[in-house]
Amino acid sequence: MGELVLSSTSARRLRRAREVALAARLPIEVSRLRLELRAALRDVRDSRSRLVETATAERRRLERDLHDGAQQQIVSVGMRLRSTQRGLAPDSPAHRDLDLAVEALEATIAELRRLAHGLRPSRLDDGLPAAVHALVADAPLPVRVSVADVRTTESVATTVYFAIAEAWTNALKHADATSAEITVAATDDGALLVSVADDGIGGAGDLTAVRDRAASLGGSVSVESPHGGGTRVQVHIPGSP
Structure with a gap:
């Protein structure tokens, strides 16, 4: 908003005032649109953060439900089958059938644990450094x-x-490196700067999975991987607005 005040009025002054107002209209409108865009982007960023936090909480709930619910129930069933099996002759068909049933239950538990680990690594219970x-x-x-x-x-x-794990796995599989370095540091503005580097053969492609994970939090990824010059993957996660 702006106000143009004339100390006195005349045809010439009014004409110049209109010219100034017309000239100022475009930059004022651009400034207004920039402010609206900035507010809209802030709303989108806040909304995305809420969605990510909600999704993370839901993953933790699913992990807990898998561990405390389905897994424990399957273990309980397996223990009952083993108890029943002890009363049978070792060479009986029923004894062998129970063996197969328990093995199937053990495979199911292993699959549930794999799924739960993919939802959220239990290692994070002790903090990111650990x-x-x-x-x-x-x-x-x-x-x-x-x-x-x-x-x-x-x-x-x-x-x-997960970004570190994916970049690290890529280095182990393809870099043919003899050493590597992983760093996570906080910047002055509250952001996190993550780096996974190796001295391998370079030539790494675009790490789409890492980029998608960073983008979910408004972050960015850069990959420096000249042929024969090693690879450095850097992830920037902005701080809270």
């Missing part, structure tokens, strides 16, 4: 890990962990 160190504990090559112990939301920690 989870990343556990991720590379059995690495076949030397890897330096530096993860800042910063307070993050559940969705940010999960996104960062």
